[in-house]
Amino acid sequence: MHRRRTPLGFLTAYVPEELFHAAGFEPVFIFHAPEEYGKGRAHLPGFVCWVVMSALDQALAGALDRLGALALAKTCDATQGLADLWRRNVPQIPLFHFGMPSRLEGPAVKAYLMAELRDLRDRVEAFTGCPIAEHALWDSIAYYNRLRATVRAAYARVAEYAPSAFYAALRDLLRSHRPALPGPSPLPNAPRLILVGPALGDPVLFEVVEQVGARIVGDLFDLGERYFEADAAENGDPLEAIAERLGALTPTPTKYHAAHSRAARLLEMVRERNADGVIFARQKFCEPHGFDYVRLACALDRAGVPHLMLELEQASQAGQLRTRVEAFVEMIRGV
Ligand code: SF4
Secondary structure: OOOOOEEEEEEOOOOOHHHHHHOOEEEEEOOOOOOOOOOHHHOOOOOOOHHHHHHHHHHHOOOOOOOOEEEEEOOOHHHHHHHHHHHHHOOOOOEEEEOOOOEOOOOHHHHHHHHHHHHHHHHHHHHHOOOOOHHHHHHHHHHHHHHHHHHHHHHOOHHHOOHHHHHHHHHHHHHHOOOOOOOOOOOOOOOEEEEEEOOOOOHHHHHHHHHOOOEEEEEEEOOOHHHHOOOOOOOOOHHHHHHHHHHHOOOOOOOEOOOOOHHHHHHHHHHHHOOOEEEEEEEOOOHHHHHHHHHHHHHHHHHOOOEEEEEEOOOOOHHHHHHHHHHHHHHHHOO
16 A cells, blocks of 8 residues: 655755655655745845745745645755745745755765765654654665656657657656656657756747757756766665765756766767757856856857857746747758
C-alpha cells in the first residue's frame, strides 16, 4: 500500500530531493506564476527576479498552504534573501535551507557537502519525529534514478517534439512526478536551437519558438536537462551517493568548477546536437545569469555560433518575443 506523502515545495536546482522523499515528503517544484496577489512587493525590492518574488507572493497569499514545508539550497542572493523573509513571514510553511557550496572542486567540497547533508537529515528527522531508514534512502535514490532515466530518454528525442508540449510535460513532471509526454511531431529542416536560462524559462517562449517553426535540441536551464544528467550511485553510503550526484551536475551560474565549465558544456552541446543557434532566456533582474551570459556569449562568438539574449518578465509579451525570435531564426535560415 502506498502511504500518502506530504507535499514539500522546493526552489533552486540543488535540493537533495531523495532525502526529503525518503522522509515521506513529495518534493514538488514551485514555479513562478504569471498572476500576482500583490503581497510579495511589500517585502522585496522591485529589482528582485520574478521567480523569487512570485514564490513569496504565492506563499503570503496562502496559495502554497498545501505544502508541509519548503526547501531551498544556497544559490543566488535573491534566494538567500527569500530564506530570511520566509522564516519571518511564512511561519505556517517551515523552511529547510541546505548549504550547497559555491565551489564544486577541491578536497574540502565532499566533506562540506556530507556535513550539510547529515545536518539536513537530522533537521528533517527532528521535524517529522521519525528517523530516515537507510532502506528508505536507497528506495528514494532508485526512484529518482528511474525518473531521471525517463527524462533523459525523452531529452534524447527532444528535437522531435513540439517545444511547448515537451516543456509543459517537464513542468508537470517536476510538479507531480507524472511524466505525460505527448506523441512526437517531427519538423524536418527546422532551425535547431539550444536554450539557456534559470528555472525552466517561460511557457510563452516555448510557444513562440514553435510558432516560428524552430525546434529545441537541448537546454542549459538550471532545472532542465542538466538537472537530470547524473544519477546517484545505488551502493556504498546513500548520503555520499547524493553528495556525489550534486557535485557531478553541470554547475549553475552560482557554482564554480574549473574543469566543468558551463561554456565548455554549451559548446559541446552545440556540436553534438548540430545546433544552429542559442537563445539566452534570462529572467529580468537575474544577476547570476546576467554574468554567465557574458562568458557564454564570448565562447559562442569565438566558435561562430549565433545567439540571442531575451529578458523574461512576470508576464512576457508573446508579440515582442515573437518579433525577436522570428528575426533571429530568419537570420539563421539566411532569409
Ligand atoms: S532567476 Fe536568477 S536571481 Fe532569480 S532565483 Fe533564479 S538564479 Fe536567482
